[in-house]
Amino acid sequence: MREMIKMVLVLTVITAVSGGILSVLKTSTEERIEGQILKFQKAPAIADIFDTATNDPLKDRFKILFEDEEITFFPGKLEDGSKAVAFEAKGGGFGGDVGLMVGIDLESDKIIKARVTTHSETPGIGSRIKDDPAAFLSQFAGMGFDSNFKTKNDGGDIDALSGATVTSKGVCIAAAQVKQLYLKLKPQILNKMK
Amino acid sequence: MDLILLAIGCIFVNNILLAQFLGNCPFLGTSNKMETAVGMSMAVVFVLVMAGVISWMVDHYLLKTLDIEYLRTVSFILVIASLVQFVEMFLKKSIPALYAGLGIFLPLITTNCAVMGVCLINIKEEYTFVQVLVSSFSYAVGFGLALIIFAGLRERINIARVPKPLQDTSIGLITAGILSLSFFAFKGMV
Amino acid sequence: MAQSIAKEFTKGLWTEIAPFRIVLGLCPILAVTKTVENGIGMGLATTFVLVFSNFFVSLFRNIIPAKVRIPCFIVIIATFVTIVELLMQAYTYPLFLKLGIFIPLIVVNCIVLGRAEAFASKNAPHLSIADGLGMGIGFTLSLAVLSAVREVLGTGAITFYETPIVLFGPAFEPFTFMVEAPGAFVCLGLLLCFMNLIPKK
Known part of the structure; x- marks a missing residue:
């Protein structure tokens, strides 16, 4: 019986101490982690999309709750005076989800630029989608939301990147998601950006 | 329909052993004989389905509601370790015949990263309860399938003349590579 | 004493280097060796x-009852894995993203639990640290070698901090096979074969 108590006691104490240490560490790193996510995942894509922004889209970001999910929007005020917004959606590629950040002009409802944020595609093949925007992503620029975001093989308007069809499809799924979200949430976005 | 696709994806396309590299230690360790491979596969199917479901419930009802998701690693491994212990005691008492078959493989499963890996993948992919059930079972079937095919190949290799430095694990890994190449053909299918 | 520390440290670097001499920890070595940086x-x-x-297991080795030692070891290991996970998230975020679920999976890496059970639970803390450090550095070396072979042959270059060092000119056609799953198995199998050709002593 004493042995039993000791066993339970030791295990409980170790688990409790471990939980305590971890919760302290968690609270002390929380802010930094959120900063890192913005810095490494979103910032490069946003800087690329809003290269003529006069504001700081990262700082001005706001969130909208949609079907239990918080979506972060990055507003951009561009040099020529037009207003735009960028946000991210995901689609399944060859090695996992591909994150696509899309910048949209709020007046013309046209895509300014699209950039890949995160992916785990094959280096040298699927990864070209992010590393070489001119090869694939540039075709999204200027497209409106009447376009069909599917690859041409599937009857859509997008030319797939040769050798990386599955990755291209993943990006198209993300783009279609952006379209759907934008059409549904546009009034709320405009409201928040006033 | 989606569930069937999910199952095919988990068994073939994302085969836990050959495409995701999880559970490779028992893969090479227990594949020398067909008999042990079958025993290990059964034990994995049994534990993985239970671990997948229980870890999902722990994550969903405990960690997420209390907002302590950073304790996921600690709690999942505890769930798996105690589950394995519990299954072992239960089988020993109630179904001795099954225990005799699975017995020695059960303790090995605690450190089988396929089990922990699938639990984490289930959470990462944000599966629902039914999807977790299907994916855990299919991943386990995929594990068993690859292990049993591989054990068959290895039984043949054991009687072949292999150059000395290549013997055992070395040739085993190269064979696994070729087997993985054939599973690779499923990529992009789902 | 210094000698025994040195002995425990160096055995992990050559005579017992994982996973070449003792076949443990295969999952991470296959999965994260696409690039040298990840490895x-x-x-x-x-x-x-x-x-x-190793240090904490060895410190508490006389307090932990034998029957619950495995769960206790696992909790200790899991705690440090979570610490690594949080620290990497906070300070080396890009690497954290690339390694993905393989960081939490260090918990079930057989090397870690294996050393806790086989060494740290029977030896004094200073020796356990030496053992852990040796094994860890040995494991890192193995990962570095395998990932170097795979990355160089698979892409023709080595990439550090987003800057590729191109080793072969444009005439080189990369063996994409090497950076994919099957290549990992074949490459490790061949490296094991080379290790077997070199005698232990």
């Missing part, structure tokens, strides 16, 4: 966990 990052994370878990 070394994973190796260092594992080393950190090994050293600290």
Whole structure:
């Protein structure tokens, strides 16, 4: 019986101490982690999309709750005076989800630029989608939301990147998601950006 | 329909052993004989389905509601370790015949990263309860399938003349590579 | 004493180097060796966990009852794995993203639990640290070698911090096979074969 108590006691104490240490560490790193996510995942894509922004889209970001999910929007005020917004959606590629950040002009409802944020595609093949925007992503620029975001093989308007069809499809799924979200949430976005 | 696709994806396309590299230690360790491979596969199917479901419930009802998701690693491994212990005691008492078959493989499963890996993948992919059930079972079937095919190949290799430095694990890994190449053909299918 | 520390440290570097001499920890070595950067990052994370878990297991080895030792070891290991996970998230975020679920999976890396059970639970703390450090660095070296072979042959270059060092000119056609799953198995199998050709002593 004493042995039993000791066993339970030791295990409980170790688990409790471990939980305590971890919760302290968690609270002390929380802010930094959120900063890192913005810095490494979103910032490069946003800087690329809003290269003529006069504001700081990262700082001005706001969130909208949609079907239990918080979506972060990055507003951009561009040099020529037009207003735009960028946000991210995901689609399944060859090695996992591909994150696509899309910048949209709020007046013309046209895509300014699209950039890949995160992916785990094959280096040298699927990864070209992010590393070489001119090869694939540039075709999204200027497209409106009447376009069909599917690859041409599937009857859509997008030319797939040769050798990386599955990755291209993943990006198209993300783009279609952006379209759907934008059409549904546009009034709320405009409201928040006033 | 989606569930069937999910199952095919988990068994073939994302085969836990050959495409995701999880559970490779028992893969090479227990594949020398067909008999042990079958025993290990059964034990994995049994534990993985239970671990997948229980870890999902722990994550969903405990960690997420209390907002302590950073304790996921600690709690999942505890769930798996105690589950394995519990299954072992239960089988020993109630179904001795099954225990005799699975017995020695059960303790090995605690450190089988396929089990922990699938639990984490289930959470990462944000599966629902039914999807977790299907994916855990299919991943386990995929594990068993690859292990049993591989054990068959290895039984043949054991009687072949292999150059000395290549013997055992070395040739085993190269064979696994070729087997993985054939599973690779499923990529992009789902 | 210094001699025995040195002995425990160096055995992990050659005579018992994982996974070439003792076949343990295969999952991470296959999965994260697409690039040298990932390989070394994973190796260092594992080393950190090994050293600290070995130290604490050894420190408490006389208090922990034998029957619950495995769960206790696992909790200690899992704690340090979570610490690594949080620290990597906060300070080396890009690497954290690339290694993905393989960081939490250090918990079930057989090397870590294996050393806790086989060495740290029977030896004094200073020796356990030496053992953990040696094993960890050995493991990192293995990961570095395998990932170097795979990355160089698979892409023709080595990439550090987003800057590729091109080793072969444009005439080189990369063996994409090497960076994919099957290549990992074949490459490790061949490296094991080379290790077998070199005698232990």
